[in-house]
Amino acid sequence: MIAYLMKKNLLLPLFLITGVAVHCSVQAQAQPRTIQWNTSSGMEDTVFLSFREAFYSDEDPFYPLYYESFYAGRGYQTRVEVTHTVFEVVAPETLPSSLTQQAIPATFSYETSCGIQRNQSVTSLYINPFIIDQGIVYRLTHFTLLIRQEETARAASQFYDIQSSPLAEGNWYKFYLYESGMYALRGSDLQQQGIDIASINPDNLAVFGNGGEMLAEPNAENQNQGLREIAILVEDGNDGSFDPEDYLVFYGEGPRIWRFNPAYYRYTHSTHVYSDKTACFLTVKDTPGKRIQSVASVNDSVTHKDNRYQKLYVHEEETVSLVKSGKNWFGHSFSPNDTSFTLDDIYFPAIDTTSPVMLITEFVGRSISDDCSFFVSYNDSIVSTSQIRNISPTDNSTFARSKSMIKKITPSADDSIVLNIEFQKGNNTSRGWIDFIELHGTCFLHFTGRQFRFHNLDTYGYEQVTEFSIHLETPEMQLWDISDFHNPVSVQYEIRNDSAVFVHRTDVLHEYIAFNGSDYLTPEWSGKMENQNLYDIDPVDYLIITHPDFYTQARRLADFHEAREGFSTLIVTPGKIYNEFSSGIQDVTAIRDFIRMMYLQSEGKQPAHVLLMGDGSYDYKDRLSANTNFVPAFQSEESLRIGSSWVTDDYYALMDENEGDDAFGLLDIGVGRFPVSTPGEADMLIDKIEHYLSPTPSNQQPWKNSIVFIGDDEDSNLHFIQVETLTSRVSSFYPRFNIQKIYFDAYQRIAVSGGYRFPDAKTALWNAVEQGALIVNYTGHGGETGWGNENVLEIPDINAWTNYDHMSVFITATCAFSRFDNPEKTSAGELVIMNPNGGAVAMLTTSRISFATMNFTLNQRIYDIALRRTPEGQPTLGDIMQYAKVPHYSSTKNFVIFGDPALPLALPSYTVTTDEVLLATGIQAASDTVRALDTFVIHGSIRDSVDKLVSGFSGSVNIRVFDKPSVYSTLGQAPASLEASFTLQDKLLFDGLAQVINGRFSAEILIPKEINYAFGKGKISYYAIDSLQLSDAAGSYDSLIIGGYNAEAMHDFNGPVVSAYMNNTDFITGDITNENPVLLVELSDPCGINAIGSSIGHDLIAWLDDRVDQIIPLNPYYSPAPGLFHSGRVIYPFHGLSEGLHTLTVKAWDMCNNSTQTTIDFWVSSTLGVEISNLKVTPNPFASFTSLTFLHNMPGRTLEVIWEIFDATGRNIRTIENTTYCESTAAGPFFWDGLKSNGDKAGSGVYPFRISIRSNTGQYTLSGGTLLVR
Known part of the structure; x- marks a missing residue:
């Protein structure tokens, strides 16, 4: 089992101990440990072994490992040794069937791994708790940990000694490049950008840019050097001015580049994943800019002469993402009806027919049950065959397979090469795609006037000195050595027999480009930029990275956290980050590096939370219409296997030097995302956060004591067992929470067209969400449209939730429920948090296919920390996710935070x-x-x-x-x-x-x-x-x-006393109400009122107009008298009653099983006039503020309330206007702060007031009183 973890590169082993002591320099601390084993069963042949510290791998969901983590301060590392082990025999019937004797080792073993999290050393201990001896299985019950802390060398914070960005001052103009080559910027181009070229000193012109290579993902390889200047050539006629016809020349790299790969001893191409263009910046400095220098031939003895170079060609189109996930996109598609494709744009001028051409192909195929093949033909002969293995009909994870081939072909004398690709289907399910086709050929160095790059691997070697000869078909040629992108040099040559000849040392590989003054590429201008300097900012507690569309909303949320928690905050857009950290083009690593700069500057203290405000997309390059790539997410390299491809925001939280590659590492920062596409959606999420965190009588309710666990059926009751384990864990450590369990299979399943349904489970889930819970936790099957194969949760259910006053944090341990990066589809999880009337305030949720065991392990760790409250406060969602993802596995990367990472659970104080x-x-x-x-x-x-x-x-x-x-x-x-x-x-x-x-x-x-x-x-x-x-x-x-x-209890045979009214207790049966009256019921009984449904059929109910088939449940609307059980009242609002006479019957039971019912009559009239009573102003007298409340007969309507305040002379000093929707017959409170309209404080004295009340249906009334200001 542990060997499996090693094989998957999930552990970084420090040492493996099998009973061998390790001696450390610091005295060990002995700590005893006990494993309290739990055995869950109830299934025919499957048992589930668990304990509090259990960790489960994807390889075997029923094999528990002991896991514990140890934290040490910066500069220290924890070493752990396991000693004094005690085992007990395991009864065969309590062993999982998958836990075979072959899987259990004969000797006790454990491992440790070490990482860094938030500037602390984290040592993870994994113990295999089973051993086998002579066929008998034993399990670990007690052991002792010897724990040592060792001092380690503190690694210096590498990179970021940059103090200021070049973009901080001056005028800057951005432009884009789409391919590599020689570019010219003319004076007329600058004029079109609004630059006054007459005022320019040509010596001070400068171009900045960092080329077309993506930033390195591993932190250790990413030495950020900021935006760097490129050496350029200025052709200005040497007259000291930059005229419209003058120009500057520079070498620029496009988004597809070639680099020498020593492992293959050939050049390989790479295409920028995040952008189809690169960017450079033009400025006029106060000092001279960097200029191209020249280099002469060396005088060393020539070891090699050559007039050839390696010509490179690649065909790579990125038009389709096969699984709508992952970094890789693919090109031309094949089907049983479209089996041929021809490449006829390949030009190898002056090709050397004596040297073979290397053909490198990468094809992708999908064929169920039968293999499919690709054939590449050249000159009517098949030169390469790629057979792609079929996909099993039961393999739901693999969408397609790829096949790489390398072949050598003999070229003909024709400079044009034509390749024909044929796709051979396996059957009618077969589909194919071209990933890329490379050609590496050898051509003679001929300069025809068109720019071309060249290198020669044949001349590269130790102490090699090469004489290059380029045949000149036109005499005007410039030659640059572009091996160092930022510092190209002009190569001097001599003419010999119509050839340009130069001699260079070639013990390093050189890249050259030949060109003349008539064949330059033209960039695409973006325009003038604002100055910026992200290197000169102080680290902050809370960082918001937002698309510009949502900047106002980001400012609002930042202000909220500044006021509530005292956070220091910063808002920045991805575009500004790209300008300074990835040379002006999109690259997710630029965002990571910017965050990391702040983190390193603060020595791992800030930022604590990062919010990504904006949706993401699997399409980085806007190939999809209506794309939603507002703030990009990190996509996996895997792009063909649905089960192994993922998207994550974890990448932005990996700060330590040994982290980053493929988003691997321990999270140092809490990162959350608002999956929003409009400013209105962002405002709505902030509304929900503010409402959730701002205490009001409506949201400070007992729902905060409830946690709802939902478990799917099938899978040998795996999800049932997991929920039972979770609820047992929560109940044991946090007994104050009231646990509600909704197991699908505990409800009746019914057959419907196309499958099965659990209608009662659907109702139970609906009620649980509507009634409110601190957490709603689902474990089981799911997808982008809901939960369960039986559609227990569907999108219409989500959209209809109205639990705004008691929103939950949702935890969904299921597959792809909250996929947020598909612009063509809004997932069910996105709708849960985007419900403006309730749903979730935040989610810890899954964005791709995930695995039940790792979901469960992560879920367990969430509850280890989420429900804690300490004197220092409570963890935020970002804190929870950081902790829960230790250890960090690929299958947990799919878990993302929807919502504010700085949000704490609404735990009572x-x-x-x-x-x-x-x-x-x-x-x-x-x-x-x-x-x-x-x-x-x-x-x-x-x-x-x-x-x-x-x-x-x-x-x-x-x-x-x-x-x-x-x-x-x-x-x-x-x-x-x-x-x-x-x-x-x-x-x-x-x-x-x-x-x-x-x-x-x-x-x-x-x-x-x-x-x-x-x-x-x-x-x-x-x-x-x-x-x-x-x-x-x-x-x-x-x-x-x-x-x-209690047989001696009083004998009560009488039902409760029940009094029913409409709107207020002055009601007399037969009175008139509006169409939205409020039912008031006062109840009392010495044996108490049964409003909890403790007996079947004994609920507190009502019905209208003798319609006993349309029962109105009143239990949820009953409030007992404070501190007493024998009396209380019901307040129930009606809406939209028809005009005319109605009869209402109320039936109630006491706790001794006696009932009473009472009936009243009332008339409904929509033209009823406004009447108010119980007008109160409190406090009165007052010094700083007072409030006004009253009762009325217009429930269910919007009232316009105008409160006019006068001085002793009758002069109006303040008018306060309020428009409020009244659910009940109570209105207010409406506040006056004692200030006049001009802002002055009202002096001491008596102030008459008048209120005018108008309903939205036109009814009107007046009332008044006096106020006393102290």
Whole structure:
């Protein structure tokens, strides 16, 4: 198993220990460890072994390794040795079937690896906990870790000694190059860019650029040198002016370049992945610019003479991405109906027919079951055959395969080469594509007046000195050595018999270009640039990289974090980063390098969070219409295998020297993304963040105590087992959370056209999201359109969510649910976060195919940190993802953060503690045991992180009492789904409020008659809110034993007292309301009100006009009187009732199973006039501010409220206008800060006021009063 990890390059081994002691310079600290094994079953032949520290590889999802990480400060490294191991025999029936004796080693083994994360050394320990001896399997139960910290040499922060960008001052003009060669910029070109060439000193003209090569991904190879100047030639007639006909000449590189590859001893081409052009910059300096120098022939003895060079040709079109993922795109496509392609644009002038031409091909084919082939023909003969192996019908991961071939062909004397490519299908499923075709031929050096580059590998070697001879068909030739891109030199030569001859040392490989003054390439101008200097900025806590379209929104979010957390912030666009870090063209490594510059400058402290504001796309070059490549993401090299191709934002968080290559390494920064395409979408996400983090009575609710886990069916109950393990972990370490489980297979499956559905599971999921949960966690199959093969979650469901006041953080351990880089399709995950009415406030989610075991391992680590609150605060989503991705694997790169990486979970600030549980008689409950119909009293308090009473906390606490966990079972309805039992503590016995005064509260609670009489551990769940500060607290109590029946309890045979009203308690049956009335129901009963549905058919309900088939559930709208169980009220809004007479019936039950129903009549009229009551101004008198509230009879309508304030003379001093939609009959509060319209403070005295209220349907009323300002 560990060997497998090594083979996959997932570990960087320091040492492998099999019982051998390692002696270190620092005394070891001994720490004992115990593995608490859990065995999950309930399946026919599959068991799942787990423990808290378990780590699972993709190779075997049922083989757990022990994993632990150790952090050390900068300059130190942790060494770990495992000793004093204790094993126990494993019963054969508890072993996973895949854990064969061949997989279990005979000797105990473990490994460590070391990395760097946020300037700390991270040592990862992997232990194989199994051994086998004489056919008996043993597992590790106890061991001791010897932990040493060793001092290591602190690596110097390489690169970034640049203090300033050349672009910081002066006038700069950007232009683009599409191919490599000699370019000319004429005075007339500069005039068209608005440059006053008459004022130019030609000596000071300068061109900057860094060529066409992509930046290196490995940090160790990427020595950023900033934007560099290129040596140029200025042809100005030596008259001291730069005239329209004057020009400057320079060598420029395009996006496709050739470099010598010593491993193959030939040149290989590379095409820029991120841009189809390169960029350079023109400026006029205050000092002379860099100019081309000349070099003469050497006088050394010639060892080699040659008049030839290697001519290079490549055909590479990038028009199609086969799996819409990965860096590589492909060209011409073949099918059974399109099998031929001809290349006839190949020109090898003065070809040497005695030297073979090297043909290098790369073809891609897709053919199910049968192989397909490519044939390349030259001069009517097949010169290369590429047979591509077929793809199995069961292989859902591989889309296509590639095949490379190298052949040598003998050229004819014709300078033109024509290649014919034939595609031979395997069957009608076969498809093919050209990746590239290279030709390497030898030609004689002939200069015809057209520019051409050349090199000669035959002359390259140790102490070689070569005499080159170029036949001149035109006498005007300039020759440059362009081996050093920034410092080309003009090569001096002599004429011998119509040939240009020069002698150079060729112990290094030289690249030359020949040209004359009549054949220059012309660039494409971009225009004048703004000055910028990213090298001269200070590191910040919070960095936003945004597309210019969203700059205003980025500023808004930065201001929010500056005000809320005191963050230092910076906003920068990708284009500005490219200008300084990748010579003006798109390159994702430029963004990484810019972030890394800040990180190194701050010695690993800043930035802590990076937000990418803008969607990404797998198309970097805008080949797709309506592309969405606003802020690019990092694509994998793999572009043919769906299961191995990925996209990630992790690349931008890899800061250490040994990281970066293929986005491998430990995350040092939290990186999140807003997958937005419009400013409106960005504003909407910021609205959601501000609402989530800004406490209001509407969002400070008990949903913060809930976590919803959803598990898919099939796969031998793998997802069921994983959810059970996760929920067990959360319940053990964070018992205050109320766990809801939605297992698809626990609901009835029905057959429909085209498959199966779980309609009740769909409803349960809908209700869970709408009711709110801190986290919604899905484990199972999924895709870009939803969850589960049975469509339990679909896009219409997502778009219809309205949980804005209780948005969740979604964690989706499934495949491609949140793919964000396909401009042609918006994924379901994107819609979850982009729902303007709710959905998710943020997501830790998957953007590609992912693997269940690594999803599970990552999911476990998320919960190790996500729910912690310490005196220093709580982790942000960026912190959580950094921690969870240790160790870092390719299959976890698909996990991305949708949303703000600086967002913390909405965990309450304080803890609610149970201080005492007493029976109603005042006697302490025996062993905290209560029975059905027992009344007991809870005394509790609000505590801070050090268990100190928060005496300033006053408000209310929601108290929920749950019965013992109930046992349920999955139903085993699919072939790969098996019956398995699980528990769920979901039977609610009480849901009420108590007042919190100075941090303390008490509440009287009645246990209903209908409970499970068996004795077992119940649970009390708390959520409290301070009514003034809006701070909150949460907690739980799990020492309450519930069971039995109190036979001596009072005998109540009467139903509750039920009084129903419309809009207010002054209502009399038969009164008139508008079309959106609010139902008020007041209830009381000595045996309590059953508003929790603890018995089947005993819900609190209502119905209109005798339509008992259209029941209105009122349980969610019931609020008990604070601290009491026997009374409460319902507030339920109606909308759009028809005009005329209506009858309403309400039915209620008490906890002793007695019911009452009452009926009222009311008339609906849409022309009803506005009436108000209970007009209040508080505080009054006041000094700094006051607020106005009132009741009205217009619920469900928009009211325009005009509040006019007058002085003692009757002069209006302030008018406050508000337009508000009123869900209920309450309006306000509307605030006055005591200031006059001119901003002056109102003096002490009496101020009359008047309010005018108008509904959106035209009704109108007036009222008034007086205010006293102190």
